[in-house]
Structures are given as C-alpha cells and as structure tokens.
Amino acid sequence: MLELVSVTKRYDIRSVPAVFDLNLKVDSGEIFGFIGPNGAGKTTTIKMMTGLLEPTEGNIMICGNDIRREPLKCKSAFGYVPDSPEIYERLTGIEYLNFIADVFGVGSSDRKQRIEKYAEMFEMTGVLGSQVRSYSKGMKQKLAIVGSLIHSPSLWILDEPMMGLDPMASHALKEEMREQSGNGCTVFFSTHVLEVAEKLCDRVGIIQNGMLAAVGTVDELKSKASAGESSLEDIFIGIMHGEGNAYV
C-alpha cells in the first residue's frame, strides 16, 4: 500500500538532511504509528508522502504508483489530515466538505451519508453551517478529519491527529482508525502520545535525526529491548539515548 524507498530530503544542498535514506513498507489494513522527537523528520516524511514536498532522492509508492510520476492517482487514494489544518476560513463547514467531495468526485448520496455519519461521530452537526474561521482549533481539526474521510480513502495519513482534540473526539478518532483498518484501509499517523501508539498500532516506526531508528510491532521492539524496558516509552527513551542500533 505504502512504500518509501531510500527517501532522502535536504532543504538545502549543503545542509544536514531532514530525512535520510528512509526505507519503509506499510501493508493494507495496517495501523502504523510514526514516532519521533520534535524536528526528527516526521512531518517532512508525511509531507513528501502527500506531495507537499518533493524528496531529494528516493521514491514514494502509494498503491503501486509513484507520487512524483502519478500524483493524481496517488492523491485520489489517500486522505490527509495535516498537523495544523489550514482550511478555507470563509467557507462554512458544510461548504468546505462539499468542496472536498467535489474535488474527489464523490456522488451526492455517498457524500450526504458520509458527512452525516462523521459529523455526528465528531459532534459537528450543529456547527457545519458556521464559517470555519469561527471554529476553535479542535473543531478545525475535526473538520479536517471528516474531510479526509469523505472519499473513503484506502490510505489515511494523519499528522499529529490528537492535537487539540477533546477526549471524546480523541476516542472517536481512535475508534474510526480501528474501523478503517478493519475495512482494509491503511492508517499511517504520527504522534507524540506513546500510549496511543502502543495501544492502537499494529506496528510503529521511530525516527530520530531523519533516520529510522526502529521499526516493528511493539512486542518485537520490546523483545529487542534491553532488560527493564517494558513499555514503548522506555524503548523510545532508550533510543533517544543512543541505543537505536539494537532495533534496526
């Protein structure tokens, strides 16, 4: 479903790469958690996956298509929730969702059904008639989440999706991730909340200084870990302290 082959990103030719030689494969129906400290390269990687940034080297394949060669096919396949959703502020919530549905070519009945379903799930029904600029940060986030699901994507990419969400919405999002995964959709998300990653993800990848320091199921990582590292948090801190080689 999603494959990154030797992906490197340099913002400046002489600078240290933001992402270096990243290789990763995520299968259909899998929930993959992408973890790393601030500035590790998570958002850069996600932006390359979504076509917002171009990799300096390497290829990114989505549903067997290269994002650079077949951008439209790839973009039709995924739904994306950015870390800070910049949504057209002068549109109302419903206008925004209709706009997204038009761009993805979603039919009237499908969009109606999905908008109603997700708006109810995220408690947005009452506010869809208001302009986006009147929304709080959390509401904008919820609107972006609903918008990313409107075309029923086969790959769901979320960058720090829990940020700004209230506990109810956060719970609804986790449930939806599980449901999407059960329906065969691949879920790829970055997070700082290690407990969420530990409970929710089939596999996790830990990125440090632009390089993949560890990848696997939480149990696999635990089995590779040194004695006393019993949680994902322990493993993460261990890697940050220079024990990364043990996990690759």
Place this chain on the structure above:
Amino acid sequence: MLTCKFSVLLKFKLKYKLNISRRLAAPAGSFRAAGALLLTALLIAAALLLCIFVPYVILLIHLAGTYTEREYFSLLLTFANAAVFILSLLSAYSLFSSGREREFLIPLPIKKRYIFASEYVTYYFGAVMSSLLFTVPGAAVYAAGMAEKGAPVLILKAVLGCIIFPALPSAAAFVMISVVFAASARFRHRETAAVILGAAVLICAVLLRVNIGSFNADGGPAVRISESLSRILFNSYFMLRAIMIRSLRAWLYMLYFTLSSAAVCAAVYFYGGAVYDRILGKMKSAVSAREKTDKDYRQRSPARAFCIKEFKTVLRSPAFALNCCIGVILAPVLAVTASRSGLASDIPGIIMCLVIMSANMTASTSISREGRSFGMCVYMPVRSADHIKGRAAAAFVFNALSGALFIFPYEILIKLNFLYIIYEFLTVIAASLTFACFGLLIDLKKPKLIWDRETEAVKQNFNAVLGMIVSIMISLVIVIPFFVGMAGHVSKTFMYLCSFAEAAAAAAVGVMLLRNKACSREGNSIDGNS
C-alpha cells in the same frame, strides 16, 4: 521606557506595512534575483509614469495656463482633499476589517492606546504619501512657470504642507468608516453589512468627488466650488494662503495650519482609540454566531467547485470584496457621472471601461488569497488545469460584470448606436478573459502565501499592482484603433471591429499561456514558497 516600547511598536508596524525587510531579504545572496527585482521595479516605475503621471502632469500644465494662481491652487487642493479622503476611506476600512495582529499585541505589556497610536501613524503615513503624490507635482508645475525667484520656497511650502494637509480628510475618513462599522455591528451578518455599507460610502465619496468638480470640467462651476471649499475646509484655507503669500506671513499661516491639524490628530488619537477597540470587539463577537446548515449535497465538477469557492471567499471577506471588486462597485457610478460630465465627446467609453476593469485584482491575487490553505491544492487530487480554470472563470465573471455595468449605462445614456454597444460588449468580454488569464499568470509565478491579515494578500501584494499595470498596458494596446481613428478618417465600425479583434487575440494568447502554465505545474510540490 514606554516611549521606547512605542517606537519599537511603530518600527514594527511601518516595517510590516511597507514590507521592507522581506523585500530586501528576498534577493540576498543572489545578484541575478536582485537584478530581476530592480528591472521589474524600473518597468513598473516606467509604466506608472506613462499611464498615470504623464497624463496628470499634462493636465496640470493645461490648468496652470488656463486659470489664475488662486483658482489653480484651489482646484489642486480640492482634488488632493478628495483623493486623500477616498484613499483614506480604503485604508480606514482595512484598519477596521483586520484586527488579527492585535490578538498577539494586546497580551503584551504595551498600553492599548500605543497599539492604536502606532496603527494611526501608519494610516496617516499612507495619507501623507497620497497627498504628496497629488499635490507636489501641481506645485512643481506651477513653480516651473514662475518668473520670480520664489519657486524653491513654493515647493518647500508644498512639501511641508503635504505632511500636515491629510489631517482633516484622513480624520473624516476614519470617522466615516468607524460609523460604518459601528452600524454594521448591529446586523446579524456583520461582515456582509460592512461590505455593503463600505461600498455605499465609497460610492457616495466618488459621487461627491465627481460632483464638486473635476479637472476636466470647463472652468466655471468647478472652480467656484473649489474656491468655496477652500474657504470652508481649514486645511485648504491655510495651505492656500501659505502657498500664495510670498511674505513671512505665509509661515504664520503654516503655523496655524500645523496647530489646527495637530488638534484634529489629537482628537482622533484620544477618542478614535476607544471607538476602535469597542467596534473591533463587537465585530469579533459576530464570528461566534451559529448559522443554519445548508443541506446542499449536489455534486459539481472540481473546476466549478473552485469557481464557487472563489466567489464565496471574495464576497464574504470585507477586505477581499472591496479590493477585488472595486471595479464592480464603482462601474455604474462612474458610468452615470462620466456620461454627464461631457467626457463622452472626447474619450470613447471602452477606454474608460477597460481602465475600470483593470482595477479588479481578483485574478492577480487568486492564489495569494488562499494563503496557507494553498497546500490543500497540492495534496488534493485536483489537476492544476481544473483549479486554474475555476479561478479564471471567477475572475472573468467579476471583470465582465464591472465592464458590463459601465458600458451599458454609459453608452445608453450618451445614446451610442446599439450595434457599437454590442461591439464594445464583445470587446469587454474578450478583455475580461485576457485580464483574468494574465492576472493569474502573474500570481502563479510567485504568490504571496504567507500573510496574517487578509488585506496583506490584496493591498500589500506586489502581484496586484503588477496585474493592474499589465491590464492597463493591454488596455492601451486594445484601444489603439480608437487613437488612430481620432487622428485620421477611419470608419467607426472598422475601429470597433479592430479593437475587438485585438482583445480576442490577446485573450487567445492569455488562454494559451495559462494552459501551458497549468500543464507545467501538474503535480508540483510547494518547496520554496511555503
């Protein structure tokens, strides 16, 4: 300590307004980029000189030769008063319609009145600039023709006077716009009300300006009204005397002038700040109003979806609506006033119409208006051709609407042959498409995506100015047959047909270039401009 804080704030505001730091930083380290910037600046200066300054100076020379010194300066000051007032209306409107940066300034340990003061100073600075632009060339033209030695002193007095001169018109504009926003705050749809009332005030101001006399009027009433106004408005009264009196007494008038202007500025500073805060507070609360959900789930094509989004975005934002659709707002007013002013016999309607259409900046700010949301166009599966088509269609509609709103009332009022009206309308349609295509091409090249206030995307956007100049240049090419027709014996039908053919050819070139651009951008990332 506090004064220091105020100067820091003021420096920040002026820098922010003029965008100096970013403009200087852009070409750093690249001689090629700096050269390109310099070349563009020179081209723009040349275009401005050719399109606006040269005709203005020619008009001034004509007036200086026709009227007495008193009449000439009365006319000049009336014109400057009206120009500063109208431009200040737009600036005051921007000041009230954007208040986002206050959100991070208010929690800082700065006195609230300093925030307003710094905003007022930048607002006043803009008014001084327009005052200098309209008045100093007038004084220079007059001084050049003076036999006596007082020319440099006259210029000095004009320059000094121009710094004080805008106090009255800018204060009047501020009061008027604060009334507009205070009234809008009473409506449920406050921002829509502000757009409509703001447009109405602008229309009234332009009507007033046209009716109190223009430079094109043949002496008589225009001069009489200007002379009366120069006796009523204190800025015209003192400046007229300061300029005309050749003795030391002139400086006494200059002193009165300075003191009275300072009093007006102080009044605006002390009372305006409180009014400004209260109105902004009321306007902000409008945002939280919940509205009924529109249950429209119809499917549309991506291009149509983008076109509808453009309409909604432009019309719902006061800053966008007033700056992007200024042609649509003013076209019918100018049509009626121009048809009465006697211009009809001298200038064909299509020339005025194209100039009005050039003022629309819907196309040349289309991408910039997206701001940070533009990323969505990159990660969504939409072909560049589709979103560009949607944007071009919206810009075309605004342009064509302003053209039609001018051409039909104007030409019907001056009783032009119906066939010629149709020819002109066809030319307007072709020119609308041309302006839309070239405007978009300009904005696609380097859109201004990083902004915090909506006004920055339109008023402080270089692309908007460039788009306007390019449109005026294209207009000049389109109306060449009329200039040829004025000079020689060419059939009127031939003139209209040639003009239409030129506009159609320009539209074809614009569409072709835009299509090529759309194809070359397919799947582009936003490296470098985010």
